[in-house]
Amino acid sequence: MFQPHADRIAKPLLAAAALVCAAVLVLIIAVIISGAWPALISQDLVVFITDASWYPLEGQFGMLSMLLASLLVMMIAILLAAPMGIICAIFIAYIAPVRVQKIYRFAIALLAGMPSVVLGLWGLTVLVPLVNKWSPPGLSLLLAGIVLAVMILPTVALTSLAAFKSLPIALQQAASALGVRQHVQILKVFIPAASAAILSGMLLAMARALGETMVVLMVAGNVVQFPSGLMEPVRTLTANIALEMAYATDQHRAALFVSGLLLTAMVLVMMSFAARIKGHNDYG
């Protein structure tokens, strides 16, 4: 095929730019693995995630309690955010009057763009003193989960909304023609029809919650301990990296890179499930 001279020069340059972007990912993974390497060769990977004693000064790097804290905070967040996010999507898609719809969408978009450090500050200065009154110290697993829920709710709401909007119009027409009432339409037709995409959005939201640092760092209390109750202060893997990276050396630093690797792996597994459930993608 004929190609003008300008295109013959431009095409490889543009392709090179795209490959550089893709290479950044390879670089990130390589850097994290090489940072974690000293710890990976000195200790079995299984020990990191099955041992609960994190005493960096004595060379003990068991991450179990922080791993559990990370997972529990994530579960609390999604248990709260999923139903409320889906209801927000139903509200925008089917219930709200047109004018309210626009304002409400903007509010959700604003919440989605909310800096996590601002949410953390709100939790720390507004919510913690409230909780502190009936269950000191206030900084806790539950509260971190609640603030995280506020953070990931827009992810659930916006992906569910997109799912509702992409349902074929014939579905609604058929349901209406059969005289099905609106709430039955929504509960028995639209939600089941959109369930794959909604589930995929929930997984994305969970991945965001697991990878979030600032909110848990500011609200969860940062005590390394086995999470034994909802009102106990805990430290998550992400918060641990943020707290200890500043002074960690040698094996300790390598262990922090291991936790980074572990986090990335978990997040990516969730995201690949999310992509698989949703089905279509353009990298096959």
Add this chain to the structure above:
Amino acid sequence: MAEHLFQFVIWCVALLVLMVLLWLVYGLLDHGLAKLSFEFLLSEPQNAGRDGGIISILVATLLILAVTLLAALPLGLASAVWLAEFTATHHFWARKVRLALDVMAGVPSIVFGLFGYAFFGIFMGMGFSVLSGGLTLACMILPVFIRTCEIGLRGVNNSWRQGAAALGMPKIKAVWYILLPAAMPAISAGLILGIGRATAETAALMFTSGYVDRMPESVMDSGRALSVHIYDLSMNVTGGDAAAQASALLLLMIIIVLNMLAYAVTDLWLGRRLSNDLA
């Protein structure tokens, strides 16, 4: 009856979520508004940020943002043009690039921080610097930016490409003079989204651009971003709460403005696409 109950529950939850957002904004206004003034914006921080203002923080934030955009904008645009205009959707390498970008979009921000610290800071010898922080953020926003640009370019009506080709324009010229301007609203929306994400980011900056709150003199100096300032004041500086709240209020205002811009620009784009299709 059931119908009404259903509507009632939905309205209640919707209002509850809105109340949480209003509570958040009210909390910031309540604690921070009194401190936020031109004097606060324009004076140097003193006494670890408890007193004085945030001018050096703002300068550092803008410098980091400038580095991020200088790195991400040309690279991202070129990649998006290649993906949308110069390859078939199912081209082998195009698929690999898209997969890599989607994976990259999922990497937790603290891991970007670890990467930036180890690669830009130590391996490339940039240390704690505005440059190192800006480049880390550039890696972070690339996926979202490229995706929005690609979608924007694909949204341009095909007849414009055919017209350019019929006139014998090289593709790259058609991209530069016709397709990029036509996709400009989408590209701007992507850019604004990226700026928003970069401004909001904290975890990736803590170990790359660092904590130093002096005025950065070059991009090789450490500089404290606004978000890092908020974190540090609220967690590590007793008595820094008022300044933290005022800074958070400012950050929130910036995010609101960016969101409104993105909204307006997207509306413009949708409007224009509609008129294109009708024409």
